[in-house]
Amino acid sequence: MRPFVYESLSSSQQAASRCGPGSAFIAGGTTIIDLMKLEVMTPSRLVDVNALPMSGIEMREDGLRIGALEKMSAVAIHPEVIAHYPVISEALLKSASGQIRNMASIGGNLLQRTRCGYFRDVNTPCNKREPGSGCSAIDGENRMHAILGTSPSCIATHTSDLAVALVALDTSIRIQNGTEERLMKLDDFYLAPGYTPDRENQLRPGDLITEIRVPKLPWAKRSAYLKIRDRDSYEFALTSAAVALDIDGDKIRDVRIAVGGVGTKPWNLPKVSQALIGKSLKQEALVEAAKLAVEGAHPSKHNGFKVDLVQRTIVRALMNLGGLA
Secondary structure, rough: OOEEEEEOOOOHHHHHHOOOOOOOEEOOOOHHHHHOOOOOOOOOOOOOOOOOOOOEEEEEEEEEEEEOOOHHHHHHOHHHHHHOOHHHHHHHHOOOOHHHHHHOOOOHHHOOOOOOOOOOOOOEEEOOEEEEEOOOOOOOOOOOOOOOOOOOOOOOOOOHHHHHHHHOOOOEEEEEEOEEEEEEEEEHHEOOOOOOOOOEEEOOOOOOEEEEEOOOOOOOOHEEEEEOOOOOOOOOOOOOEEEEEEEOEEEEEEEEEEEEEEOOOOOOOOHHHHHHHEEEOHHHHHHHHHHHHHHHOOOOOOOOOOHHHHHHHHHHOOOOOOOOO
16 A cells, blocks of 8 residues: 555535545545555545534435445345335445444445456556456456446446446435536436546546435335345455335336446436336236346457346346335
8 A cells, every 4th residue: 555645624615625636535445455555546646534514414304315425234134224224224234244334435336436356456457447458357257247238348347236226216415516506317427437437427626425315215114125146245246136116016107217337337227117107017928028127238258157147147036126025
């Protein structure tokens, strides 16, 4: 790890002026410290934001508000989250380890970097780490990599379970830069790699995610997160599905679906949702709609199995939620 200067902020207004070139914000530190040890990230200044007023979990008339500094573990076990948005709690509890969840912030979770081995190995080419150097994963070991939203420059998978659940629920985030604030849909916040895979989101210099806002959705009480992985703990998803289901008898009135483990960003599936509205909650209808999830998929040499697996994950998640499994 290279030497760096450490500084703590006392107000949100200081953030924009303190985080210039060569600087990075730190909250829980569970991602950035790892990457600094590997010299994937080499900031000369770390700016601690833990003293800023960005905490709290509150159920309001318009939905759920979560401060960006709340710990993953605190959100996962919060009664209002469990009662109204169980998919969020489940996604968090299936993330990382208990020790990491006790340290990692919600805002930091949404900003975590890919776990692509080539990104984390400074001795291999990686366009995300060093633009223009090439993508080692395309012709390398790519079993864990993306099949949706890929480009000739990058096939790295987005790793946040929480982000998948929040995208399914049409969540927005509040971003502050000095005295300026803006609200943005989380689905729009993340960027597919295209030819600029080093630009992963819409943050600008000095920007801080301060708050997560999940809109009111009464039927999200019937929601769940299904994660398929090689082992049952401390492992990233091969595929995952965040689903929320509104049914009347066996008729689907509305449904929200997003998937993880397969996209270069949390992958929202409005076409699959639209195809299911008005249909009977039966396996045949679910299987047919799930085919739309892999439109435009580009599997690589080692991850072609994800094309079928993600469809099965969606179907199983909805069947579990609808009491068919």
